[in-house]
Amino acid sequence: MDSGRRLSRDFYTRDVLEVAPELPGKYMVVRLKDGTTSRYKVTEVEAYRGSEDKACHAFKGRTARTEIMFHDGGRLYIYLIYGMYWMLNIVTGENNNPQAVLVRGVENWPGPGKLTKNLGIDKSYYGEDLVFSDRIWVEDCGLSYEVKNGPRIGIEYAGEYWKSRPWRYYI
DNA sequence: TCAGTGATTAGG
């Protein structure tokens, strides 16, 4: 597989509902400590739109954990869930507009907890900038896919309205 | 269906 073109800041600083549907089909590139790189096609994501979205961690306001979501798009928001699984999120939107895309699955590793485990993503990636990082970024390989969408998973607490927003996008 | 597992958060 040929290398693609790394996505630039402009891709990420748009509204999360524009960015999220465009991520499936893009490639997540991870560089290991031995210098080798691996590419994984993104297969499933979800949009979290904090300024209004009751399901978004930033909905209640700025905390130490959600701080990065208030930055310009392109950084990673990483957090631990159930004491075991690191969740990989890509911050989107402009400054002070907290939004992020949860990467739920990549090729070979469906499942948000499984993909971080297998790609070696942990808390040390919190705040990492996909535009400049030398160990993780996203590429556009020029291919397009039919992206489907549906309700987000695992947000029972958010109430019927937010639970039913069709903000999960997948190939 | 349900337990594991620990960071994070709000509240006293």
Next chain:
DNA sequence: CTAATCACTGAG
């Protein structure tokens, strides 16, 4: 300080 919560997973 305490206790509740949790954008998940794998076993049974």
